[in-house]
Amino acid sequence: MSQRQSQSSAEEHLIPMDSHTPSHPPSATGGEGTRSLSSSKASIKNNDIERPFRHFWKRTLTLILFPLAMTIYFFIIWRCFSKKPEDPVKYGAAGEIWIFYSWFVISVFALEWSKYALAGVEAAMLQTAFWRAPNFVALLMHSESLWSGPDGWWECLSRLVRPQKRLVHRLWLLLAILSLFAFVAVPLSGLSFEMADGYVPLSDPPIMIGRTWENFNRRQDIFYNSGALKGWTLGSPTTIPGFGVIYTPAYFNRELYSGFGRVPNTLPLAESIPEMFIAPQAMTPVSGRVWGLHATYNCSAVKNASEFTILNQKSSSSFFTVRDPLDDDRLNWTRLRSPSEQPIYLFSSSSGRYSTNLWGYAEIGLSNSSITYDGTESSSLDQDGLAKADVLEYSLWQARLQGEYDDSYIGFDSTLDPTIDGMAQPIIQDPNNGTFVTNRTFFKIKGNDGSDQYNDKDFITPSVNERIKSLAPTIGMQCRAASTLGTAALDPAQSTFHSFERTPSPPFNASEEKTRAPRFGNIALATILGQYSQIFLATNSPAPIPVGSSYLYRNFVQPQMLQRSIMLAYAMDALQLMYDGMYGFDRAWRDDGLTSSERGKVLVTGVVPQWIPAICFAVWAVGSVVLGILYGFRRRWSDSLDGYSFLRFGVELADDLKGKPDFMNASEFYHSRTLGSLPGLIGDMKGNRGNGYRSMELDDMARERNSRRK
Numbered sequence: 001m002s003q004r005q006s007q008s009s010a011e012e013h014l015i016p017m018d019s020h021t022p023s024h025p026p027s028a029t030g031g032e033g034t035r036s037l038s039s040s041k042a043s044i045k046n047n048d049i050e051r052p053f054r055h056f057w058k059r060t061l062t063l064i065l066f067p068l069a070m071t072i073y074f075f076i077i078w079r080c081f082s083k084k085p086e087d088p089v090k091y092g093a094a095g096e097i098w099i100f101y102s103w104f105v106i107s108v109f110a111l112e113w114s115k116y117a118l119a120g121v122e123a124a125m126l127q128t129a130f131w132r133a134p135n136f137v138a139l140l141m142h143s144e145s146l147w148s149g150p151d152g153w154w155e156c157l158s159r160l161v162r163p164q165k166r167l168v169h170r171l172w173l174l175l176a177i178l179s180l181f182a183f184v185a186v187p188l189s190g191l192s193f194e195m196a197d198g199y200v201p202l203s204d205p206p207i208m209i210g211r212t213w214e215n216f217n218r219r220q221d222i223f224y225n226s227g228a229l230k231g232w233t234l235g236s237p238t239t240i241p242g243f244g245v246i247y248t249p250a251y252f253n254r255e256l257y258s259g260f261g262r263v264p265n266t267l268p269l270a271e272s273i274p275e276m277f278i279a280p281q282a283m284t285p286v287s288g289r290v291w292g293l294h295a296t297y298n299c300s301a302v303k304n305a306s307e308f309t310i311l312n313q314k315s316s317s318s319f320f321t322v323r324d325p326l327d328d329d330r331l332n333w334t335r336l337r338s339p340s341e342q343p344i345y346l347f348s349s350s351s352g353r354y355s356t357n358l359w360g361y362a363e364i365g366l367s368n369s370s371i372t373y374d375g376t377e378s379s380s381l382d383q384d385g386l387a388k389a390d391v392l393e394y395s396l397w398q399a400r401l402q403g404e405y406d407d408s409y410i411g412f413d414s415t416l417d418p419t420i421d422g423m424a425q426p427i428i429q430d431p432n433n434g435t436f437v438t439n440r441t442f443f444k445i446k447g448n449d450g451s452d453q454y455n456d457k458d459f460i461t462p463s464v465n466e467r468i469k470s471l472a473p474t475i476g477m478q479c480r481a482a483s484t485l486g487t488a489a490l491d492p493a494q495s496t497f498h499s500f501e502r503t504p505s506p507p508f509n510a511s512e513e514k515t516r517a518p519r520f521g522n523i524a525l526a527t528i529l530g531q532y533s534q535i536f537l538a539t540n541s542p543a544p545i546p547v548g549s550s551y552l553y554r555n556f557v558q559p560q561m562l563q564r565s566i567m568l569a570y571a572m573d574a575l576q577l578m579y580d581g582m583y584g585f586d587r588a589w590r591d592d593g594l595t596s597s598e599r600g601k602v603l604v605t606g607v608v609p610q611w612i613p614a615i616c617f618a619v620w621a622v623g624s625v626v627l628g629i630l631y632g633f634r635r636r637w638s639d640s641l642d643g644y645s646f647l648r649f650g651v652e653l654a655d656d657l658k659g660k661p662d663f664m665n666a667s668e669f670y671h672s673r674t675l676g677s678l679p680g681l682i683g684d685m686k687g688n689r690g691n692g693y694r695s696m697e698l699d700d701m702a703r704e705r706n707s708r709r710k
Contacts, residue, residue: 053635062117063624066113067617067624078193081602082605089198091493091602107189111182122171122640125627125631126139147173152176178619181616189613192606202598204596206595209241209584228523233537235538238268238571238572239264239583240266240579242283244263277497279490280292288489290487292485302477303419304422305420309391314365314445316446317344318336318337320335322335334347345363349361357553358398358399358401359401361396386480393479398475398557399471400414400469404549412554417559420473427460429471436468486503488500520570524573527573
């Protein structure tokens with residue numbers, strides 16, 4: 001702390017300078033020219049010297065404003081700018097690198113400014129009866145602001161653990177604690193955030209790929225149906241093209257879903273997402289309002305036959321149409337019309353062209369009332385909107401067949417879980433001879449004339465029953481899908497959307513387009529219809545073992561495989577609707593309603609959790625502000641307890657210390673009993689009058705010494 005020798009003695013000196021004050025220190029040997037401390041005190045008493053106190057604003061304002069401002073700045077960085085380093089989209093402000101540099105510069109000076117500010121309030125608090133030093137040793141512990149650094153803290157701790165008289169008092173401890181919080185907060189704050197590669201916004205419009213409201217219906221069904229089927233059959237990734245962000249609502253916890261852990265995002269194949277917004281994509285994050293597909297879909301395993309609402313109408317349904325055999329790998333299917341006018345599809349692997357050791361029979365029911373976006377779809381995906389969701393029900397019966405060659409070596413796994421309770425069976429085992437026979441009642445439907453018909457021969461051939469080795473329990477899924485088209489505002493920093501508004505149906509020109517683009521879910525149905533053995537391919541399951549002209553599978557289609565294959569069909573549906581299954585930017589277009597971004601440096605959290613320095617900063621700031629308000633605006637005898645102040649104390653106490661061996665020979669001041677016996681009073685603790693100050697404690701010391709000498 002710099003000495004203030006240039007200041008007027010009338011303003012700052014503890015020892016009043018008058019005509020009786022010597023201009024040189026007393027002689028070490030004493031003499032007639034030396035004025036003793038007692039006579040000096042008596043002179044003070046007799047002349048009733050008073051000096052004016054002063055306000056010292058700089059330190060007080062620094063104490064109140066600097067810790068508070070620094071703490072607020074840290075909280076702003078913490079809450080508004082810091083992102084997790086594992087976030088797939090690190091999108092920040094353009095000037096975050098300068099925030100990082102500014103914090104580094106502030107941190108360099110923070111501890112010194114804290115010490116500077118607290119030293120001012122220290123001088124004011126020592127004048128009060130509650131915070132005064134109990135003795136001169138405790139007062140000396142305030143020299144050089146020992147409470148503000150490790151040297152003083154270590155000395156204090158080392159004395160506390162030893163059975164010796166305590167050196168410090170409550171004020172010293174208070175200042176040390178506040179300084180310690182600042183000492184901990186500043187370096188930890190530098191470890192709580194760091195710079196990382198991310199994206200910063202631009203004002204330029206982005207180059208996008210994907211369908212728009214204007215061209216949503218400008219395509220042919222053969223392309224999106226075949227594209228979805230090819231992607232499904234290959235078990236293709238469900239990756240979003242371009243930068244690849246699937247936008248979700250703000251309430252949605254993206255960390256719980258594996259498909260959002262990196263970019264480009266992938267559409268879910270197992271988890272259920274309440275709602276998402278699939279929009280055109282650029283090569284970097286974009287901001288603004290954009291048109292897209294607001295959708296949700298999920299599939300869950302059925303565990304009881306009573307859960308079905310469409311397939312349980314099969315026995316009362318009537319024949320509608322049959323898919324004619326085509327030159328492809330899909331199985332022929334029969335379509336029924338349920339009493340509720342909902343379609344039910346039936347197909348089995350008996351119509352397949354390849355011989356395998358598995359047989360499968362499936363039923364699919366669908367509840368959608370419209371196949372296009374004609375205004376009957378949900379306007380939103382709230383509870384009322386989800387009540388209009390399209391329902392897809394899927395049940396699958398399977399049997400293990402005898403291969404053309406011995407297949408006992410493959411170690412077939414017949415485990416299935418979960419399965420459906422209470423389902424009727426298309427094939428039953430005769431309890432008398434153990435043979436497997438067709439359950440004709442299972443295949444009963446209504447003919448066009450209302451009579452009962454049995455179409456079991458369309459799905460089970462005699463050779464199937466003869467080759468059955470075991471029957472598998474029934475498995476099934478119930479899926480729900482809802483969607484609508486509209487615009488939403490994008491938040492690239494959180495990968496979220498908000499303020500969704502449904503738009504009218506996209507324009508359709510019958511003279512140019514053959515059909516309207518289907519509603520979400522219809523392409524998925526077309527993809528899984530007539531597919532059984534391809535489920536193994538779609539789910540990337542182990543390939544069957546080729547034996548001669550047949551294929552041997554090692555397990556039945558599992559419930560998890562069935563769920564994944566249907567979810568994959570929904571994902572391919574969404575990719576075709578919005579991007580035509582394309583990933584290139586050859587047909588990209590510019591969207592002037594959005595703003596783009598570029599790579600840049602952004603703030604991310606560091607190795608130290610940010611709440612730790614935040615607590616330290618808060619304690620430091622609150623403590624500093626309280627002390628500054630309570631004591632900083634008081635008039636006091638000096639700006640701070642600096643070296644010049646202690647020089648004056650030494651001059652005043654010279655007669656009490658001369659010739660004291662424990663003082664002269666002590667290696668440290670706290671080893672001296674003489675210093676410990678002297679009072680540590682500073683200033684006018686009996687009045688602190690605004691017009692001036694009378695050194696009452698010096699008066700008392702002089703009176704005490706005179707009485708001892710008498």
